[in-house]
Amino acid sequence: MKSRILGLLAMGLLAGPMAAHALVVGTDNSNNCLPFICNFGAFFEDYRQVYAASEFAEPVSIAELAFFPDDEIPAAQLMTDAMWTISLSTTPSTLGGNLVNGPDILQVYSGWSPGLVGGKFTFHLSNAFNYDPAIGNLLLTVVRVGGTTVAPALAADSSPDCSNGMSRAFSGIAGDVGFGCVGLVTEFGTKVPEPSSLALLGLGLAGLGLSRRRRAA
Numbered sequence: 001m002k003s004r005i006l007g008l009l010a011m012g013l014l015a016g017p018m019a020a021h022a023l024v025v026g027t028d029n030s031n032n033c034l035p036f037i038c039n040f041g042a043f044f045e046d047y048r049q050v051y052a053a054s055e056f057a058e059p060v061s062i063a064e065l066a067f068f069p070d071d072e073i074p075a076a077q078l079m080t081d082a083m084w085t086i087s088l089s090t091t092p093s094t095l096g097g098n099l100v101n102g103p104d105i106l107q108v109y110s111g112w113s114p115g116l117v118g119g120k121f122t123f124h125l126s127n128a129f130n131y132d133p134a135i136g137n138l139l140l141t142v143v144r145v146g147g148t149t150v151a152p153a154l155a156a157d158s159s160p161d162c163s164n165g166m167s168r169a170f171s172g173i174a175g176d177v178g179f180g181c182v183g184l185v186t187e188f189g190t191k192v193p194e195p196s197s198l199a200l201l202g203l204g205l206a207g208l209g210l211s212r213r214r215r216a217a
Contacts, residue, residue, distance in 0.1 A: 026157035026185035031070040053133035064189025082147025088129040091139035095162040158182040
């Protein structure tokens with residue numbers, strides 16, 4: 001009976017409260033108007049940005065994405081008034097080349113641009129994405145589906161050899177493509193199990209194993 005209770009406890013913890021953390025990838029040493037602010041017109045089809053798995057110390061559940069206005073461009077205080085779809089996936093692609101969505105691609109946001117709150121533009125995701133850096137790099141895919149665009153820029157990190165841990169690729173409807181070891185400085189609002197929850201989860205899983213062994217005997 002006790003092992004069954006522990007088993008139920010384990011299953012409850014998998015969907016239970018998790019500790020929230022913020023992880024920022026990149027340093028503001030440049031600026032970039034892609035993808036949220038440039039005047040897309042009919043040129044751009046989508047924008048992809050890959051983050052090196054080494055930037056993440058452990059598996060995480062990504063619940064928010066935030067981007068920062070560039071300090072040197074005051075006009076960047078307002079993000080484009082447009083509608084976007086944002087997807088995340090685990091990709092086999094490496095930094096600096098063509099970026100391909102992974103098989104676990106998940107649309108995590110569909111809606112209008114957020115306002116500037118607390119010094120950043122935060123997208124609160126409708127679907128959290130569970131990312132395991134042991135499997136591959138993380139890919140962000142952004143597509144504009146409506147609205148207008150303007151010309152300021154957001155904080156970006158640029159390096160000649162992709163040592164900044166990210167790179168971008170974009171494509172246009174006319175077949176235009178672009179690559180580079182540059183990407184928007186990104187804050188990931190992530191959730192991981194709290195240490196106490198992990199301990200209880202281990203105890204619960206042990207109870208499940210004990211229960212199965214007893215039934216097998």
